[in-house]
Amino acid sequence: MAIKSPRIHVAADLRVGGDVVLPEGPARHVARVLRLAEGAALRLFDGAGHEAEAVLVEASRKRVVARIEAVAPGAAESPLAVHLGQAISKGDRMDYAIQKTVELGVAAITPLYTEHGDVRLKGDREAKKLAHWQAVAASACEQCGRAVVPPVHPPRALAEWLAVRDEALRLVLHPATDGALEGRATPADVALLIGPEGGLAEGEVAAAREAGFAPLSLGPRILRTETAPVVALSLLQYRFGDLGGA
Known part of the structure; x- marks a missing residue:
């Protein structure tokens, strides 16, 4: 061999x-x-x-x-551009979410401050954490064969991120719905919002829906904040991207 x-x-x-x-x-x-x-x-x-x-x-x-x-x-980029808004989580959970979504072809990641999120970064600590996350993304590209390292943008408040979203398809993961991907036309790009361990607050879900986000359910089980984007990206890539969907 x-x-x-x-x-x-x-x-x-x-x-x-x-x-x-x-x-x-x-x-x-x-x-x-x-x-x-x-x-x-x-x-x-x-x-x-x-x-x-x-x-x-x-x-x-x-x-x-x-x-x-x-x-x-490079020849490993997905035709589907997904911008992930990921609530910041503690420990290795954020690293896992970044690593695996990069492997699945995510185009950009923005770490988000949310109401129920318990991580708040400031000054040098935020800058060091951002550099670390970008290094995680680069390392994932080395492993999976991508030649484009997706940017990990500086953390921002959820409301600020929602205000500038203009992707053709905007989805917020929300378990208390029956939202699904079937019947949707293939979008040029996607914004995907994932909440923290404690979930998004009701007001945050309402704000997302006002910003054009449709609810998406991933089934009857509650997934961890680092697992949810992996499952959601897999479904999006299968349905609209390059993982073999019809």
Whole structure:
């Protein structure tokens, strides 16, 4: 069985014949964890849609350099653009939601402050958490084959996010409904709103509906806040995207 070349995200200009110095984290992984030597093959992607075949021309403990041999457009993006509004949750739950929805082709993510959400970030803490979430998204792209890293936007209040939504299909996950996707035409883009562990407040659901959001139910069981977007994205991609829906 052929061993796949490591796939690494680098925010660099990928040009045939050009050299790319790997950032500290990826360089350490290549040189010290994978123990790759000069001549080893790599796959690089720039996060903006370009994929490159490369070969190591320097692999020391201090510096790792890859030379670009071929560049092509990435081929793993979904035709369905889904903007996820995800209520911020504690611990690893938010990381899980970001990681899995990126694997499922989400186009953008906005962490949301909601009435029942118990996470409030400010200043440096918010900036560090945002950088961490964006790194989670990039890592998920390395694993799943995407060449576009979806943006994780700065956290904002739910009302602010609702006010600027103009997607063709807007959905709010709400278990106390019988809302479904059957019978809907394929939209150009989708906004998907997922509440916190305690659920969205009644006023928030009403505000979402006033902003054009239709309720969506995922069945009789209550899903965790990190599970719900995974199930919803899977259904959307199956019904309207590239997971084999009719």
